[in-house]
Amino acid sequence: MGGSYNYYIVALSVVIAILASYSALNITTKISHASGKSKYFWLLAGAFIMGEGIWSMHFVGMLAFHLHTEVRYDIWLTCLSMLASIVSSFIAFYITMPKNIVWYKIAIGGLFMGSGIVIMHYIGMEAMIVQAHIRYDHKLWVVSAVIAFAASFAALFLFRQFRNQSSYSWLKWLSAIVMGAAICGMHYTGMLAAQYEAHGSLTTGHNTPSVDVFLLYGVTVTIFAILFISWGAMFFDRHVLERMAYKDSITGLPNRNEMNRFFDTYEGSDSIAVLFLDLDRFKSINDTLGHNIGDLLVQQVGLRLQQFIRRDQMAFRIGGDEFLFIVNSGDLARIEAFAKDILQTIKKVYHIGGNELYVTGSIGISVGSIQENDRSILLKTADTAMYKAKGLGKNQYCIYSDEMGTREVRKMELEKDLQLALEQKQFYVVYQPKWNVRTNQLYGFEALTRWNHPRLGHVSPSEFIPIAEETGHIIPMTRWMVEEACRQNKLWQSQGVAKPVSVNLSTRLFETDSLLDMIHGILTSVELEPEFLELEITESMVLHDIDDIIRQLLEIRKLGVRVSMDDFGTGYSSIGLIDRLPIDALKLDRLFTNDLDTPSKRAVIHAIILMAENLHLDVIAEGVEHQEHIDFLSQLGCYVMQGYYYGKPMLIETIEQWLKDHPGAGAPENE
Structure with missing residues (x-):
């Protein structure tokens, strides 16, 4: 007894798998940036979306398959298959949650994710109530499982590599496509492995849709609603709440929260340069002309500093008249030239509220690897060098040295x-x-x-x-x-x-x-x-x-x-x-x-x-x-x-x- 596929619905199932994968992987990026209970909220959300996506893809795929007979489903086994996909997704994401993780833990996560896909699929197949006996080709069954495990591992690996990229990065879409391939490849290979032997009293009903078909359509609509709601929540979080939490309201530059997030998520081993900038005698301007003029001055300084933002150069306002730059390079000649450019830009005249203001800056520079140093060490040493620059007469930069550190300890x-x-x-x-x-x-x-x-x-x-x-x-x-x-x-x-x-x-x-x-x-x-x-x-x-x-x-x-x-x-x-x-x-x-x-x-x-x-x-x-x-x-x-x-x-x-x-x-x- 054979069956046929509606290829439009097959395409729909592939789209569901990819969209669910992308939504889940995107949501779990919040795990790296969250702390406390919020970390587990995003973990559960990602596991739910991923599990629901796997489950819905399977049943939409089943909707695309026609046996030319009435097919019904056992409600308890159907729910169990959904639970298996959600739990396996949760375990996989939980294992791969830490920032620093070795490859074998990714392999374990892929094992759980692949197992969830396989278990969900074959429990879902067992839930079918059909007037036929299902027998499996063992070789194809093994191939379907291998596809699930290999693609799950590859998807989790890609996700680990690119989770800190932009939300719309093609690299993240690649992770989602691979994960979708794991789900769809396993499903359709498993379906190919299934052979249906009709019972003697087979009744055909391919022209009469059963109640379960309407339920499957209802499930599909519900899953799409979940996906769109999750995307809406991510969009609001990223473009509204995140802007409020991670952007400075006066200058528009990233703030201290964004700086902390950078250090929390940075996994590179190369040396970086931290430049701590403090405006000279800003307090005198604030006290004599008022805080409103002081805020406007900081705003104009921030606008000038935005021109220095590049892919490998980041600027942050970390409070008051203090700014921080992070440069992804340990080349001292380049860093010194960069510091000189900043000082030259800041010292140009400002026209604010009818006042002609002149302000200079002092910059402290610290170079090191986050892998070798705690972030607080890089920030503290840059701060120490900045005060040294102020002591040298202001409007200067100073590079931190071990000798300077010895003096600081003293x-x-x-x-x-x-x-x-x-x-x-x-x-x-x-x-x-x-x-x-x-x-x-x-x-x-x-x-x-x-x-x-x-x-x-x-x-x-x-x-x-x-x-x-x-x-x-x-x-x-x-x-x-x-x-x-x-x-x-x-x-x-x-x-x-x-x-x-x-x-x-x-x-x-x-x-x-x-x-x-x-x-x-x-x-x-x-x-x-x-x-x-x-x-x-x-x-x-x-x-x-x-x-x-x-x-x-x-x-x-x-x-x-x-x-x-x-x-x-x-x-x-x-x-x-x-x-x-x-x-x-x-x-x-x-x-x-x-x-x-x-x-x-x-x-x-x-x-x-x-x-x-x-x-x-x-x-x-x-x-x-x-x-x-x-x-x-x-x-x-x-x-x-x-x-x-x-x-x-x-x-x-x-x-x-x-x-x-x-x-x-x-x-x-x-x-």
Whole structure:
């Protein structure tokens, strides 16, 4: 007994198999990007679509086959065949779910998928209620099973290779076609293996469709509905929800979520370059012109950066004024040229809201393989290199090196040990004298903090002071420092040396709004007259809330405490505020002292001294090391000197000997 096929319906069954395969494989791409319970939601969805697609293809294929007799189906066996295809699909997808997977696990997944196809087919055949006995050709039966296993393995392998490509990539369609071939090839080879032996009482009914035929048509329509609904859900997820979750709303660039997804799904072994870009002094623009202008500036920067996006170059906005580039190449020459192009593009003028803005960027570069390094290492090292670039003067790029990493480890260690250093009294104070050359007498001392680390030895202040300011430890350190300087000053007064001692202040002290109470409390506790304490501030404070700083300084000066500006003339323009700042003295940075033989430098110093005289401010020159320095400065009208010529920063014991060696040190000063 033989049968015939309706080839239009055969074509329909092939289309169903391919569409179901594509939908299922596309849905399971979400597994790689999802986490937690959502991962299993997409896994179940993919298995359901795949299983339903296999099952529907089989029964549509059966609809295309005409035995010229009435065919009915056992409902329980039919449901069991559907369950077999869904469960096998779930197991196959679950096994191949991890990002990093070896080939034999793909083979196991293919085994389960192929087994599901074979089991579903032959249970479906067993569900047929027909007036004939079905006998199978064993060779063709084996061929049908081999086709199912081989094609399933190939489809899963292709899917693993290309699942991170675009949803409409021909590579994914190739995976779906191969999977469809596995289903259809197995089905029609299995049908070819089946031989029907009619019973004696055979009744033909090929012109009278049975109820089961209408049910099969209903199943077909339902499956198409499931496929279209799943495609609609994927389209909405990919083009609406995904855009909201993975695109930055201001710049249109991919955001931090997209960056994390890239690292989660990247499986290449080649080196990549991570470029961390941070805009220089963006906070000043944001604070002075408002966040709306700041957002518009970030938007325009983002538009300029989009021109650098290529197939092997990706750009992300990861927050605020921070951007990240990933380049699929370890070629340093190309990466450096790329960084230069970015910096050159960013520094061009911006016209925003009637403002002409100029902004630069600093870029940190880290090169490595994700297979060899954790992503956090590449990001952290790029961030470290970026801060190094800022330290070099901004508008520069810097490539991370092992030496830089060693410094970073040391910085972290010092940061961790700062609190312990305060508790164990590892800090100590040294004093450097200031000398008045006109009266040939001691003018005062500057107190400086030093750190004797129990394991690392003496740590430079230029290394630990910035860390202390960043962490906030500078506040208790300064409190301790002022108290130590005041106690020592009180002791010197009892020995006949009554000179002021100056202590450096950090901006962090002004932010606490408790500086006045701290100074007053220490002076009262030590019983030191306020005029014997001098506080040194820096020009960088003018970048903060200058009105609040002036208010606090006025209150401190009302106590009788002197205030001086340290490192005057080094990088910040405070000339316009100098008449408003309640200070008593200006300290010329050693930058001026080291270049006194230059006529232009002497002219600048002379101008500063004349300005200070008009404002009734003392001028103190730092970095005085030679007699020539003294002669030049004296001729220009500067008479108070501080530097190695008169003495290095010294311990208390050394200072006492120094005082004995300088007779004018203990005598009162008469201007």
